[in-house]
Structure formats: C-alpha cells, structure tokens
Amino acid sequence: MKQLTIGIILILALNIACNPPKTTEMGTPSKTYSFLVGTYTDQEDQGINFLRFNPDSNLFEAKLVAPGVNNPSFVISNNAENLVFALEEDMSQTGGNVMTFSKVGDELIPIDTIPSYGDHPCYLALSPSEKFLAVGNYTGGNLSFFKLGEGNKLEYLQTIQHEGSSVNTDRQEKAHVHSTVFSPDGKYLIVADLGTDKIYTYSIDPTKENPLELVSEYEVIKGDGPRHLAFSSDGKTVFAVQELTANLEILDFSEGVLNSRQRLSMLEEGFQGGVGAAEVRLSSDGEHVYVSNRGEANTISVFGKNELGSYKLIQVISSGGLMPRNFNLTSDGKYLLCAHQASNDIVVFERNTDSGLLSPTAWKVAVHKPVYLFPLEN
16 A cells, blocks of 8 residues: 555656646736726716726726816826826817826826817827927817926927818818827927828927927828828838828838838728728837728728838728727737727727737727727836
8 A cells, every 4th residue: 555655656746747737927927908098078077097907817997087077089198107198179269278197006186287279189299208299289270389397287389280171171171180290219290181181290409499390291192181190110111091091101201201102901802881090000010000990991900011021901800899099009019909989998809919910809898988098007
C-alpha cells in the first residue's frame, strides 16, 4: 500500500512538472478600459458620461459624471488626464460654449466656461504642447483659437471666418467647419469645411497676437463634404473622411500643403442607400484605417495597408446599431467601441491586431445619444 502511494505521488509530480497549471501572471491585473463619452442632451439629468469596460470581468457600464451640460457633443482630456475640455453645442450671440473641468478620479469639477464665438461648435483639439485649443464651429462656419492660461482657464486669441458654398444646396449652402486638427509637430492646424468643400491649412506662430495664418487650401471633389481628418504619426499623411459621398481620401502633407494620393470608397459593391460618413481612426501602427458610415448604411469600413504603402478596403461590417457617429480603439488595439446616436447605445468589437478585421461581440451599454468617445489611460 505504501509503495502504491509513493507511485501515485511520483506520477502526480511528473505531471505537474510537464504540465504546469495555467494561471494569470502574478501582479498583472486584468485591463479596464475607460472613456469619456460626449452626448446630445434633451433634459437636465443628461450630460458627460464616464465609461468602463473590462472584458475579463464582463464589466461594461456608463456613469453620468457631468449632468446639466447642454449638448456636450465633443469631450477631450489632456495627457495627464487632470483637465477635461468639452463643448456645449448651442447657438447664441456669442455662439456655443467651451467648458474646462478639473478631473479628480471619476469626478469632473467645473473650472470655467467661455464662448466659442461661433454657433454650434462641434470639434475640439488640444495642441501637442497642450498650450492651445482649437474649436470648429459648424453653423458659424468659423474656427476659434484659445490658449490655456493661468489657473487652467482658456484665454481667447482669434476667430477665422470661412466664406463660400458648394454644389449640395441642402448641406453646403455656406461654410460649415467640421474639424480642426493639429499636425503632430504642432506647427500646423488643418481644418475641414464641409460647406466649402475645402481643407484649409493654417501655420501656427505662438509669438503672434493672432497665431493662425492661412498657408494653403485643398479643394476636394465638389459635393464631397470633408468632415473629419486624421494625421499619420509621422505627420506626412492625412486621412480625410468625405461625409456626403462616403469616400476616404488619403493625402500627402508637406510644408503645409496637401496633395491627393488615393481616393477609396467606403461602400460595398452594389450599395444604393443613403450615406453619412463620420469618424476616422488609425491603428497605432498605421497599418489599418477605420471609418464609420451612417445614413442607411450603419457600417464600419476597414482599410488595410499593403507593402507599397497603399490602402485597400478589406472589410465592411455592420456597426451594430443606428447612426455610428463616433467610435474609438482601445489603447492596445484589441477592441473597438462604437457609439450610436440614434439607437442610444455603445457596442464593442473585438479587433484582430494582425489582420485589423473586426468581430462583433455581445457587449452593449445604453447611453442617451452618445456621439463622442475619448479614451483615458488612468
């Protein structure tokens, strides 16, 4: 009996040595992803939300952190994540509003509110130096420029009014600034104007009273309606979403001048419905580009980069809801979260980090008219 027991112990010891138990690495907690969520509001108990997602613990929840903010459709943070900037997309004699908050944990504490100097502000961008903030005012057809001053309060510097129109009389009857994006080196600000069918490039001179000066204008194909823009990490390429025609245009950028390199449709062959291209995001390695499409499509289009540096459409997938106005990738690129304005939800896709392809999941959380997702690290 004693020999049998010793034999069993030896067999178990050998089995454990050859097949060690599969355990989570000590000191490596599961990843929780956090996002600020901008929304459109219909009542006082709505506003800016805070979103948490942990796939390992099946956590996916949204929490209201700034109620009473009117249409905070765009919300961003500085790198230290102790300051948050948000819009109130509204109209008045001085336009909408730009709000600054102090972020302490999950709490947003108001610091200041100033006018955007243009109706219905729809886009915010913080310069790489975090000294300047640019605001695109959609209905106002202009952009405003601010600097971050004493006490983390914004100080107004400049407003530039765009003039013009284009061929779509319903949407392009006047200038409609839709995005303001800083180049990675902070030397330029590029501005997409859906109404004039142009992308404007401004140089930035921090020493001047009016820091912005027009350098060039790039005219897209009439009726395209440029909406959102994204730079490659090296600042040499710009990806432009053409909202009205659902095209992705890829442009070379050098010394403030844009030149078209590629123009790609976001649509599956044979699609005949209404479109409304919205957001564009790049994977961290620049190998894949993602663009959302609203209208009757409600899809996300995925583009892959080949050995020659060109891109091609590799996937068109249902966004999982209605009106995917905005989406974003997690910091590790493993997931894509998509916000649906019309179906009032945010859904999650798994992302293959090699192929770039997306797969739907069952994760979904209800949020009132979510229209912007800004990822946080802490």
